[in-house]
Amino acid sequence: MLNTNTDIDIINELGKVTxxxxxxxxxxxxxxxxxxxxILTIKHPEVLKRIANSIVLCNPRTVFVNTGSxxxxxxxxxxxxxxxxxxxxxxxxxxxxxxLAQEQGRIVDRTYYIANPEDHISSLANRMDRLTALxxxxxxxxxxxxxxTMIIGxxxxxxxxxxxxxxxxxxxxxxxxxxxxxxxxxxxxxAFDKEVKSLxxxxxxxxxxxxxxAEDLVDARVxxxxxxxxxxxxxxxxxxxxxxxxxxxxxxxxxxxxYENLGNELSxxxxxxxxxGPNNRVTWFAGAAPSGCGKTTTAMAGNVFIxxxxxxxxxxxDGSIRSINPECGIFGIVEDVNLEGDPLLMKVLRQPGQEVxxxxxxxxxxxxxxxxxxxxxxPDKGFNFQGEWYEGKIxxxxxxxxxxxxxxxxxxxxxxxxxxxxxxxxxxxxxxxxFTYSGRDxxxxxxxxxxxNPQAGVVIGACIVSAATATEVGATGIKRAPWANAPFIPGAxxxxxxxxxxxxxxxxxxxxxxxxxxxxxxxxxxKARGGDSPKLLGEKKDVKVWLSWLERYAHKxxxxxxxxxxxxxxxxxxxxxxxxxxxxxxxxxxxTKQFSLYLDNIIKRIELQQEAYAxxxxxxxxxxxxxxxxxxxxxxxxxxxxxxLSPDIFIE
Numbered sequence: 001m002l003n004t005n006t007d008i009d010i011i012n013e014l015g016k017v018t019x020x021x022x023x024x025x026x027x028x029x030x031x032x033x034x035x036x037x038x039i040l041t042i043k044h045p046e047v048l049k050r051i052a053n054s055i056v057l058c059n060p061r062t063v064f065v066n067t068g069s070x071x072x073x074x075x076x077x078x079x080x081x082x083x084x085x086x087x088x089x090x091x092x093x094x095x096x097x098x099x100l101a102q103e104q105g106r107i108v109d110r111t112y113y114i115a116n117p118e119d120h121i122s123s124l125a126n127r128m129d130r131l132t133a134l135x136x137x138x139x140x141x142x143x144x145x146x147x148x149t150m151i152i153g154x155x156x157x158x159x160x161x162x163x164x165x166x167x168x169x170x171x172x173x174x175x176x177x178x179x180x181x182x183x184x185x186x187x188x189x190x191a192f193d194k195e196v197k198s199l200x201x202x203x204x205x206x207x208x209x210x211x212x213x214a215e216d217l218v219d220a221r222v223x224x225x226x227x228x229x230x231x232x233x234x235x236x237x238x239x240x241x242x243x244x245x246x247x248x249x250x251x252x253x254x255x256x257x258x259y260e261n262l263g264n265e266l267s268x269x270x271x272x273x274x275x276x277g278p279n280n281r282v283t284w285f286a287g288a289a290p291s292g293c294g295k296t297t298t299a300m301a302g303n304v305f306i307x308x309x310x311x312x313x314x315x316x317x318d319g320s321i322r323s324i325n326p327e328c329g330i331f332g333i334v335e336d337v338n339l340e341g342d343p344l345l346m347k348v349l350r351q352p353g354q355e356v357x358x359x360x361x362x363x364x365x366x367x368x369x370x371x372x373x374x375x376x377x378x379p380d381k382g383f384n385f386q387g388e389w390y391e392g393k394i395x396x397x398x399x400x401x402x403x404x405x406x407x408x409x410x411x412x413x414x415x416x417x418x419x420x421x422x423x424x425x426x427x428x429x430x431x432x433x434x435f436t437y438s439g440r441d442x443x444x445x446x447x448x449x450x451x452x453n454p455q456a457g458v459v460i461g462a463c464i465v466s467a468a469t470a471t472e473v474g475a476t477g478i479k480r481a482p483w484a485n486a487p488f489i490p491g492a493x494x495x496x497x498x499x500x501x502x503x504x505x506x507x508x509x510x511x512x513x514x515x516x517x518x519x520x521x522x523x524x525x526x527k528a529r530g531g532d533s534p535k536l537l538g539e540k541k542d543v544k545v546w547l548s549w550l551e552r553y554a555h556k557x558x559x560x561x562x563x564x565x566x567x568x569x570x571x572x573x574x575x576x577x578x579x580x581x582x583x584x585x586x587x588x589x590x591x592t593k594q595f596s597l598y599l600d601n602i603i604k605r606i607e608l609q610q611e612a613y614a615x616x617x618x619x620x621x622x623x624x625x626x627x628x629x630x631x632x633x634x635x636x637x638x639x640x641x642x643x644x645l646s647p648d649i650f651i652e
Contacts, residue, residue, distance in 0.1 A: 015053025439466025457517020494618025
């Protein structure tokens, strides 16, 4: 159990504002008449005190209260341009933001949970005791906004009125951060008081980029105070470290699901997308994948779109699982985004009419952005995340400097997409039937497989393995990525896993809505299946077929092959779907390569999970039972058929 609202609340301790009246006195000191009028429409005393304490701590020159109006949005965007946090590009509505060259991803080594010795913290995370954290916040954030404008935003992480949405304050000196928040989240200034009162909580986020110098990055920190649902961030500019509404608050939402609403709610690192079945039926999917592993691409492969990164879900009164997106925009990686694989997104990025914030791509002399993998001609020179760039440029270690950073991003509102669904704003959520789990797995699992029951589905999520991506500074190699959510699980993994088993195994879920839980893997390579090429076995667009097969599976309209790891598609069904969905011929030879079970690799993968989870406290026994059962069955098959099993073996 996570005990909240006990111990020293750092922001209150440093600000010393303890009443609504003293908060008003602070507002009068820092705000002009218009801003004062705005802030005093907020009545909740705890909200007012946290804002006032943030002002006292950071000591800005002035304070701007963002109501979400068109005029306020324009003020923020113009401030970002004035401060040179952004610059205009050739296409109207497009701007470019560059992070520091040394800060192109989440600074996981400088990200901490504030915790007392008795507090359970994920074994995959860093911790810092409360008194040390208090002194660090004091020494680094006191007066950090001197001569700057503090911007206060009032947001909902989810549609207003949804039972699992979360109100959140974003307090920052960065106009770029505030501009990004306006594209990615629902400004709920008029409804904020009512939602805080109704839901009984809110998140607080305080950030300042400081002087924005490379030499200050060693002192950059991201702190998360779970007990008071407050984040602190300083001396950093990459949105993953500064836009605390995103992954910082996602962590608090995970805590809320695990420790406050166990078995009824989940907060996941998942896309939400709708797949058309026969007669234009829409089946909603939610899917997990580590950052940089194709989650946005998979989300875009749907016929109708709700979100590409995060999902809040709960068991509704009708016995179904419902999902909402806490965001209403996309902060997406652009490397390898191109017309062939991502036509919907490319339409927004390359045609006028929408607002886009680019980050860390190459900007040419005509102010047009370029990036690696866009399959377009690119210039020989320009300006990118590390300064002036030219073809063949190398860094101080003699390595080529890429055209764009692998973690280059585009930020845009979801309603820019032609497939954005009105269901995204439905506080009752989308009825979700299918849950997928995937990672960058080059040599082991098939493109799609379905768990035989919800418990085995939880194990698929627990056992994601993926190649490291550029979203984390300094990350390399192959690593476990439980539920693609591990970096954002604040408490013990055993507690989180227990919540997964209780949720998906709940007897509140009616039989008609029993979840289909599946693994996806479209990073399997030719070399891993006897070839000599590192290229993928298939194409990015094939994911539309895997999703369409799962859609039919969810409605019991398609047959399958039963194996120890789960249920696999039959060749004739896939052949038909490939032609129907993407007008592509699908050979039996390719099917056999993709869906043969390479037992040595799969067994090694199981053993990796068994050994790793055996070192964790409190892991639920069903995980070990299911893995042991799978391993035993695979070893028996190996003794009979050898180490490579064609899917046809299971039919015979």
